[in-house]
Amino acid sequence: MKTMCNECRYTFALKEESIETECVDNDRKIERRLFKCPNCGHKYTILISDPQMRDMINQRAVIRDRIRILREHNFTGDELAEQDEDLKNEIWERAQQLKEEYEKGSFTE
Numbered sequence: 353m354k355t356m357c358n359e360c361r362y363t364f365a366l367k368e369e370s371i372e373t374e375c376v377d378n379d380r381k382i383e384r385r386l387f388k389c390p391n392c393g394h395k396y397t398i399l400i401s402d403p404q405m406r407d408m409i410n411q412r413a414v415i416r417d418r419i420r421i422l423r424e425h426n427f428t429g430d431e432l433a434e435q436d437e438d439l440k441n442e443i444w445e446r447a448q449q450l451k452e453e454y455e456k457g458s459f460t461e
Contacts, residue, residue, distance in 0.1 A: 355387075362391035376400065376454050384454070400450040405443060412439045 355366045366387060376382040383406075385398040401409070415436045422429035 357389035359394040360392040
């Protein structure tokens with residue numbers, strides 16, 4: 353995916369291996385997923401998570417796998433799709449809470 357740095361205007365390809373994880377709060381096990389501009393080093397936060405949120409993300413991955421398997425066998429998986437949607441909303445709400453608490457309203461630094 354092509355990305356342009358807001359600081360130096362450098363355009364670069366964002367690759368999975370360039371995404372880092374750093375500890376923000378050891379006591380609460382808060383992690384920050386981020387990438388840096390390879391030209392100027394400006395940091396961009398992708399996600400701030402805590403154990404509760406990481407558990408929800410893992411639960412959602414399991415549900416989405418089950419939905420995929422059901423649909424391969426011509427079942428709708430509607431009930432699981434509702435659970436998936438609910439988890440997606442919970443994850444979004446938790447992400448916003450953590451963003452406000454740890455980024456002071458900004459996903460860049």
